[in-house]
Amino acid sequence: MSRLLEVRDLHVHFDTARGVVRANNGINLALDTGDSLGIMGESGCGKTVLILSLMRLQQPGVIAGGSIWFDGREVTRVSQKEMQRLRGRGIALIPQNHSTALNPAFSIGEQLGEILQRRRGKTGIWHMLTAGSPSAGTPGYGHLSRTLSSLGFVNEKALQRLLASYPHELSGGMGQRVLIAMALLLEPKLVIADEPTTALDRGSRVETLDLLGRLSDNTTLIVVSHEVQTLARICNRVAVMYGGRVVESGSTGRVFENPRHPYTRILLQSQQLARGKTISLFVGALDMVRFPPGCPFHPFCPEAMPVCSEEEPRETVLEGGRVACHLYSRSATCLK
Amino acid sequence: MEKHVHPQAVVAVKTGRYLLVLLLIITFNFIIPRLMPGDPLLNIIGEEAYYGAGGALENLREDLGLDRPLIRQYFDYLGGVFTGDWGYSYLYMQPVLAAVAGHLGWSLILILPAIVLAALAGAFTGSLAAWRRKTRTDTFLTGSLLLAYSMPHYWLAMIMLFIFAFLLGWFPLGRAVSGGLEGFACFSDVMWHMVLPLGVLTLSKAAYDHLIVRSSVVSIIGEDYILTAQSRGVSAAVVLFKHGLRNALAPLVTVTAIQFGMLFSGAVMVEVVFSWPGMGTLIYEAIAARDYPLLQYAFFIITVCVLAANLLADLAYRWLDPRLR
Amino acid sequence: MKLAKLFRRNPLIFCGSTLIILIILAALFSPWLAPHDPWQYQQAFLEPSREHWLGTNDVGQDIFSELLAAGRVSLGVGFVAALVAAATGAVVGIVAGFRRGVLDEVLMGATDTVLVIPVLPLVVLISAYLGPNLINVCLLIGLVMWPSIARIIRSRVLSLRQSGYVESARALGAGDRWIMLHHILPNAMPVLLAKFVLTMAGAMLIEASVSFLGLGDPGAKSWGMMLYYAFSRGGFIREMWWWYLPPGLAIALVIFALNLVNLGFEEKSDPRLKRVLEG
Numbered sequence: 038m039s040r041l042l043e044v045r046d047l048h049v050h051f052d053t054a055r056g057v058v059r060a061n062n063g064i065n066l067a068l069d070t071g072d073s074l075g076i077m078g079e080s081g082c083g084k085t086v087l088i089l090s091l092m093r094l095q096q097p098g099v100i101a102g103g104s105i106w107f108d109g110r111e112v113t114r115v116s117q118k119e120m121q122r123l124r125g126r127g128i129a130l131i132p133q134n135h136s137t138a139l140n141p142a143f144s145i146g147e148q149l150g151e152i153l154q155r156r157r158g159k160t161g162i163w164h165m166l167t168a169g170s171p172s173a174g175t176p177g178y179g180h181l182s183r184t185l186s187s188l189g190f191v192n193e194k195a196l197q198r199l200l201a202s203y204p205h206e207l208s209g210g211m212g213q214r215v216l217i218a219m220a221l222l223l224e225p226k227l228v229i230a231d232e233p234t235t236a237l238d239r240g241s242r243v244e245t246l247d248l249l250g251r252l253s254d255n256t257t258l259i260v261v262s263h264e265v266q267t268l269a270r271i272c273n274r275v276a277v278m279y280g281g282r283v284v285e286s287g288s289t290g291r292v293f294e295n296p297r298h299p300y301t302r303i304l305l306q307s308q309q310l311a312r313g314k315t316i317s318l319f320v321g322a323l324d325m326v327r328f329p330p331g332c333p334f335h336p337f338c339p340e341a342m343p344v345c346s347e348e349e350p351r352e353t354v355l356e357g358g359r360v361a362c363h364l365y366s367r368s369a370t371c372l373k
Numbered sequence: 374m375e376k377h378v379h380p381q382a383v384v385a386v387k388t389g390r391y392l393l394v395l396l397l398i399i400t401f402n403f404i405i406p407r408l409m410p411g412d413p414l415l416n417i418i419g420e421e422a423y424y425g426a427g428g429a430l431e432n433l434r435e436d437l438g439l440d441r442p443l444i445r446q447y448f449d450y451l452g453g454v455f456t457g458d459w460g461y462s463y464l465y466m467q468p469v470l471a472a473v474a475g476h477l478g479w480s481l482i483l484i485l486p487a488i489v490l491a492a493l494a495g496a497f498t499g500s501l502a503a504w505r506r507k508t509r510t511d512t513f514l515t516g517s518l519l520l521a522y523s524m525p526h527y528w529l530a531m532i533m534l535f536i537f538a539f540l541l542g543w544f545p546l547g548r549a550v551s552g553g554l555e556g557f558a559c560f561s562d563v564m565w566h567m568v569l570p571l572g573v574l575t576l577s578k579a580a581y582d583h584l585i586v587r588s589s590v591v592s593i594i595g596e597d598y599i600l601t602a603q604s605r606g607v608s609a610a611v612v613l614f615k616h617g618l619r620n621a622l623a624p625l626v627t628v629t630a631i632q633f634g635m636l637f638s639g640a641v642m643v644e645v646v647f648s649w650p651g652m653g654t655l656i657y658e659a660i661a662a663r664d665y666p667l668l669q670y671a672f673f674i675i676t677v678c679v680l681a682a683n684l685l686a687d688l689a690y691r692w693l694d695p696r697l698r
Numbered sequence: 699m700k701l702a703k704l705f706r707r708n709p710l711i712f713c714g715s716t717l718i719i720l721i722i723l724a725a726l727f728s729p730w731l732a733p734h735d736p737w738q739y740q741q742a743f744l745e746p747s748r749e750h751w752l753g754t755n756d757v758g759q760d761i762f763s764e765l766l767a768a769g770r771v772s773l774g775v776g777f778v779a780a781l782v783a784a785a786t787g788a789v790v791g792i793v794a795g796f797r798r799g800v801l802d803e804v805l806m807g808a809t810d811t812v813l814v815i816p817v818l819p820l821v822v823l824i825s826a827y828l829g830p831n832l833i834n835v836c837l838l839i840g841l842v843m844w845p846s847i848a849r850i851i852r853s854r855v856l857s858l859r860q861s862g863y864v865e866s867a868r869a870l871g872a873g874d875r876w877i878m879l880h881h882i883l884p885n886a887m888p889v890l891l892a893k894f895v896l897t898m899a900g901a902m903l904i905e906a907s908v909s910f911l912g913l914g915d916p917g918a919k920s921w922g923m924m925l926y927y928a929f930s931r932g933g934f935i936r937e938m939w940w941w942y943l944p945p946g947l948a949i950a951l952v953i954f955a956l957n958l959v960n961l962g963f964e965e966k967s968d969p970r971l972k973r974v975l976e977g
Binding site for chain 3: 390391397405406409523524526527528531532535596631634637638645646657663665671
């Protein structure tokens with residue numbers, strides 16, 4: 038078990054017309070090879086910015102502090118050229134929405150062909166511009182068809198039809214599988230799935246969860262989602278985010294059965310009430326420019342204490358995970 | 374879910390509309406001389422013919438059928454337009470059709486290469502400026518091209534002519550041919566004469582293309598598929614010029630078509646300065662001589678070209694965007 | 699400093715507007731700023747000197763004074779033509795977009811038809827018949843340029859129509875005309891203003907071109923007319939750059955300034971921010 042990813046005190050800021058949006062405020066995360074980490078939170082909590090920052094694609098935001106260690110290397114100050122080498126092979130992203138994440142002007146085959154060129158090491162401009170749709174003779178085709186068949190495109194005819202089609206012709210489930218295939222083609226060390234089930238209907242969702250479940254067995258995975266069911270099914274560890282911070286983390290079982298942070302509890306309760314349907318929880322809009330002092334959740338917290346509005350809670354290590362909440366900071370016990 | 378709007382049907386509808394516009398123009402050309410102050414005969418045949426005809430004026434009136442009922446005249450006119458009987462130009466001492474056709478060719482020799490060269494240049498600089506938005510590269514490129522775009526075409530032409538022909542003597546002072554040459558020598562002679570006018574037109578059009586492409590690419594940069602491509606480790610150059618620019622092509626084509634009229638007008642002005650024997654010179658001389666038939670048909674043929682360009686662009690647009698095929 | 703703050707808010711609009719205002723002021727105050735009467739005949743074809751800052755033209759008029767006075771005509775024509783185009787375009791766009799139905803189809807059909815007709819040749823043709831006349835030119839240009847404004851305004855109106863304000867106004871019994879005038883129009887103003895600026899630039903260019911071809915009004919000299927005389931009365935051949943450079947430069951600067959203002963209106967924030975700000 039080696040440590041694949043470590044994020045230490047990450048701060049990411051965005052300069053906007055209204056002021057500086059502090060999207061990530063001191064994120065701490067760790068991931069070992071083979072783990073599947075779920076990042077849970079609602080819109081605006083900073084989870085998207087976090088995963089983009091891992092790949093240094095957070096522009097126009099800037100990494101204002103902290104460090105990110107991937108596979109033993111610190112990557113926040115590495116050159117863009119170096120990052121390009123890392124992207125796709127080291128870290129790969131499965132985007133959320135296939136209808137916007139695929140270039141509408143190129144066929145699926147052409148887009149996959151481009152990735153195959155990269156796989157062969159042909160990354161020059163000429164090769165990239167002329168990468169056509171792969172056929173049986175193209176190097177890497179075998180790998181492509183194996184990958185796609187593991188994702189459900191079993192027979193050759195279906196495969197050919199897929200390669201010839203354009204993004205707007207795909208259904209939700211098919212599109213999602215294409216996105217997964219694209220991420221897996223270069224056999225990355227870490228795969229990040231951004232809201233993999235949100236844009237799907239029920240049938241496709243079940244399929245996708247299945248796929249991702251299998252994926253988590255043999256790849257290191259980070260899954261970003263606000264759905265408890267998805268994370269419970271796929272991940273063995275989970276981190277809950279609010280206001281640009283990780284408020285609670287630990288093994289999936291422990292966090293979901295015995296949530297410590299008040300926000301986690303509210304989030305879980307509301308989803309149970311909704312019985313698996315996606316709802317968005319309006320705890321209260323958090324102003325990302327002007328944070329209230331102290332704990333960002335305190336204005337909405339049912340268990341807020343006076344200290345919560347003054348001091349930011351530190352991360353406390355407890356049995357089975359960490360939590361950033363004043364309720365626990367006094368009675369902290371260390372793991373041996 | 375398949376929604377089939379037969380592309381042939383759309384093209385047919387578009388063509389129909391353009392033909393309608395053409396009919397409107399022809400009708401307009403018919404009515405205008407009869408509406409304007411003064412003797413309709415004067416308005417129809419132009420000043421030189423009118424004042425030069427002397428006693429034969431009444432015969433002319435009869436010849437042209439001006440004593441017949443208006444409807445009759447209209448259909449005669451329509452017939453004339455379609456059979457190529459566009460009247461006679463006393464300025465050039467030729468039938469109007471011949472004069473216009475001859476000049477049109479020369480105009481197209483300038484305009485068509487200008488469109489292509491300008492699109493290539495403008496697409497490149499526009500993408501670059503969009504990628505490096507608000508940096509010095511963008512400010513410099515967009516600023517200077519905006520200035521070039523703001524200059525009247527003919528004024529820019531005068532400056533270029535002054536610097537490169539008068540002062541430096543690198544290029545000829547005007548016209549399209551030096552005369553008396555054959556074959557390849559004639560061809561390269563025309564090329565030599567073409568450099569300055571083509572340069573002016575290309576610069577003006579490229580400036581506009583730059584602005585359009587820059588604006589398109591700036592919005593495209595925010596699209597998810599750009600992020601996806603980047604996440605795969607594709608280099609910035611490829612992301613920009615393959616993924617980004619490809620999606621900016623369709624709007625560029627549309628805008629080029631819409632602006633074709635302006636481009637033609639610009640070419641007209643530039644030709645005057647360079648004495649290039651195209652539509653510009655034709656119009657300039659026709660104005661001075663008040664040769665109305667020439668002016669009317671010049672307007673007509675330019676409109677035909679603009680409509681043809683629009684139609685081509687519509688087709689190209691459908692071909693470029695796979696979602697519309 | 700208040701000026702510095704205005705500049706920072708939107709540097710493009712600031713620079714563009716400043717330039718325009720300076721030029722307009724120079725043109726407006728030309729009778730007092732000009733050293734000579736631009737119509738007075740003096741010695742012809744003089745080179746620039748202390749007496750005549752930009753020399754004299756082919757009939758001996760002081761070019762510098764001419765330049766200032768011509769500004770009024772060029773700017774005036776541009777402004778009036780753009781006003782005509784904007785007014786017509788706004789009315790057509792708002793009515794078509796709001797009422798929809800057959801009226802919309804008819805108006806848009808007319809708009810598309812006029813939109814496709816090449817502007818300069820048409821203006822040239824009609825001006826050739828009508829003879830040189832400033833008013834005609836203004837009206838003509840305005841009547842040819844309204845379609846693109848109509849299109850843009852109509853799209854804006856189409857999206858405004860969906861807003862809740864319209865629904866509630868109707869529920870309170872407001873008539874169409876009231877809604878169009880008091881809600882739609884004010885909200886379409888920013889777009890209209892941006893397009894007005896562009897149209898003024900375009901109108902000035904057309905006027906300059908038409909005048910250059912010899913169809914301008916000799917009684918009201920514009921910058922375009924100055925260029926016409928410079929080119930056709932031997933100024934260019936005689937390499938009198940002080941005659942043909944300044945008027946063209948003036949036109950270029952005004953159009954440049956107008957375009958800066960327009961760009962200032964158009965510049966959006968970084969589109970990638972929406973990814974962050976929305977979730």
